[in-house]
Amino acid sequence: MAIIEDLRNYFRRQRRYASFREAQNKGLKELSAVRDLIEAMRRTVDDRLHSPEMGPDPNGAPDCIALDTEERRVALEVRELVSQEAVVANQHATSLLDAKYADWRPEGVITEVDSILRQKDAKAYAGGPYVYIAVVIHTDEPTIDHDTYSRVLRARLFGPYNKVSRAYFLFSPQPQLGYSPYVSLRLCEPGTGQA
Secondary structure, rough: OOHHHHHHHHHHHHOOOOOOOOOHHHHHHHHHHHHHHHHHHOOOOOOOOOEEEOOOOOOEEOOEEEEEEOOOOOEEEEEOOOOOOHHHHHHOOOOHOOOOOOOOOHHHHHHHHHHHHHHOOOOOOOOOOOEEEEEEEEOOOOOHHHHHHHHHHHEEEOOOOOOEEEEEEEEEEEEOOOOOEEEOOOOOOOOOOOO
């Protein structure tokens, strides 16, 4: 009986908005995003990462660790891009007519991505050394579509950052592809302002 009540409570707490990668805890959600990225890389013949696992400290950076093609450890920080206002507004929606959506615009997405990258760049990373630090930004926002925003994000040069040297933006799964497409974000070299 306790298991049934636990399941009921879990589904009551389940986020209703942009919830594709929702999981029982933050670590599983982050690992799910990294696995989706690695699968997308594999499908696009960009097998640069494999064997993802949760990071050494559940309360610190990095969120996950993976291995590169030379079996070196890569630190991965993960962050979801989602409108918290839309999440809250939709928790009590009882029908699709009550649903609210964030109206993301390109400059708002660019600003949010840069903010996330700066926050991740400022963290202390435990358990190294790492060959590099990468950030995985994932979204399930209905108004951030792959066709439009892959062009917007590819056109932008982010940074420079001191620690983060790679970053990926992972979109919602695309049924016609069978996986979640991603974009490798272009980052400035530290101290140069150039990619």
